[in-house]
Amino acid sequence: MSVNRSVINVGVIGCGHWGPNHIRVFSEQDRSRVIACADLKEGLLERIKQRFPSISTTNDYTAMLSDDRIDAVIIATPTGTHAAITRDALMAGKHVLVEKPLCPSSTEAEALGRLAQAHDRVLMVGHVFVFNAGIIELRNRIIAKELGRLHYFDAVRTNLGPIRGDVNALYDLGTHDITIFNYLMGEEPVAVSATGRCITQTDIEDVCFTTLHYADGTLGHIHVSWLNPRKIRTLTVIGDKKMAHWDDVDPNDMLRLYDKGVQEPPYYDSFGEFNYLLRNADVQLPAIHRTEPLISQATAFLDWITTGNQQGPGAKEGAAVARVLEAATQSMNNGGAICSISHSPGRVGPVVSASMDVVAARTWVRGTEADTTTGTTMPAPTHYVSE
Numbered sequence: 001m002s003v004n005r006s007v008i009n010v011g012v013i014g015c016g017h018w019g020p021n022h023i024r025v026f027s028e029q030d031r032s033r034v035i036a037c038a039d040l041k042e043g044l045l046e047r048i049k050q051r052f053p054s055i056s057t058t059n060d061y062t063a064m065l066s067d068d069r070i071d072a073v074i075i076a077t078p079t080g081t082h083a084a085i086t087r088d089a090l091m092a093g094k095h096v097l098v099e100k101p102l103c104p105s106s107t108e109a110e111a112l113g114r115l116a117q118a119h120d121r122v123l124m125v126g127h128v129f130v131f132n133a134g135i136i137e138l139r140n141r142i143i144a145k146e147l148g149r150l151h152y153f154d155a156v157r158t159n160l161g162p163i164r165g166d167v168n169a170l171y172d173l174g175t176h177d178i179t180i181f182n183y184l185m186g187e188e189p190v191a192v193s194a195t196g197r198c199i200t201q202t203d204i205e206d207v208c209f210t211t212l213h214y215a216d217g218t219l220g221h222i223h224v225s226w227l228n229p230r231k232i233r234t235l236t237v238i239g240d241k242k243m244a245h246w247d248d249v250d251p252n253d254m255l256r257l258y259d260k261g262v263q264e265p266p267y268y269d270s271f272g273e274f275n276y277l278l279r280n281a282d283v284q285l286p287a288i289h290r291t292e293p294l295i296s297q298a299t300a301f302l303d304w305i306t307t308g309n310q311q312g313p314g315a316k317e318g319a320a321v322a323r324v325l326e327a328a329t330q331s332m333n334n335g336g337a338i339c340s341i342s343h344s345p346g347r348v349g350p351v352v353s354a355s356m357d358v359v360a361a362r363t364w365v366r367g368t369e370a371d372t373t374t375g376t377t378m379p380a381p382t383h384y385v386s387e
């Protein structure tokens, strides 16, 4: 499977809102160059040509797939097209990085995984938040049992737009949080309940409230909306030892660890004496080496191609997300009923090993200038694109 060339030639399919970020990131890597891109819209291709004159353009992605110079393709087209384009690319012998969600059907996602294996090609899914330095740090703290037993997750991902016409807010935005929950838990949920409301369009939910139920009782709640006045990207994790709060749009304090909680009094005689003791101690701000997750994702994709060793989320993780989306859709169609996930083979993770995470957090440093050996000095904020 490995590519012997020192530079991997990349083609990007889909040059709308997100595709150009991949063009930029893979053009800036020493180990890759973007030589072609495809989109159905001529105007978008013109814009790419102006910005990247050396990149050839086409509105027929199959022509790009028959170009033997291209080793790998990035697929950044609408969700409904992912499966067919991924299949065509793998059959043409290309390595594939496909945007999230891999596809809406878990059966199809699993089939794509088998196809990639049969063709000995990489199939990586753009679950970009597993490359987010704050989420990696949070996972390391959870693995180290710093938060204790986990009780629940609460994620909020809102903004005013962009409103999509092909998938609802859960498929579009909630996919990220499902991925994060599975990554932090190291397994997929056993049941899901969801409600949503179609406001701007008749059949597409603009706002969704979804609860993931894990086997040990841990709950994960996701509130997503593109009809909200504020851009919020937060996750609160409650454990029996500590609590954590991650805020992706906070330029300074991306992750906070609260030494807060409750405990039963050791001894009491009557109900009148019974009172939970509140523990309200320090708040810790871990030093986070901020990196651009899209760059880390691209690095992992190139590493996976060159070494042949899995370096990030693949079809298995994509299928796990699709199973949640399928169950959530079923739940929404049944008034928010709890729907079990029929095929839940247990652990989906870790998609990146714990030891690798620590290395990654240490070495994927770009643009930080502070002393990051203590938890008190904050790295200089680095601005990166984030959905």
Ligand SMILES: NC(=O)c1ccc[n+]([C@@H]2O[C@H](COP(=O)([O-])OP(=O)(O)OC[C@H]3O[C@@H](n4cnc5c(N)ncnc54)[C@H](O)[C@@H]3O)[C@@H](O)[C@H]2O)c1
Pocket: 013, 014, 015, 016, 017, 018, 019, 038, 039, 040, 041, 044, 059, 061, 075, 076, 077, 078, 079, 081, 099, 100, 101, 126, 128, 172, 386, 387
């Ligand atoms: N990881 C993230 O944070 C993130 C952020 C935004 C979008 N995305 C994902 O990226 C994908 C694209 O999203 P977007 O916002 O750029 O959508 P978009 O609608 O702005 O762009 C999609 C582009 O794909 C093109 N396209 C459609 N069918 C095609 C085909 N057969 N051949 C060539 N081009 C074709 C369209 O013309 C369009 O320009 C989606 O899967 C979305 O979920 C991921």
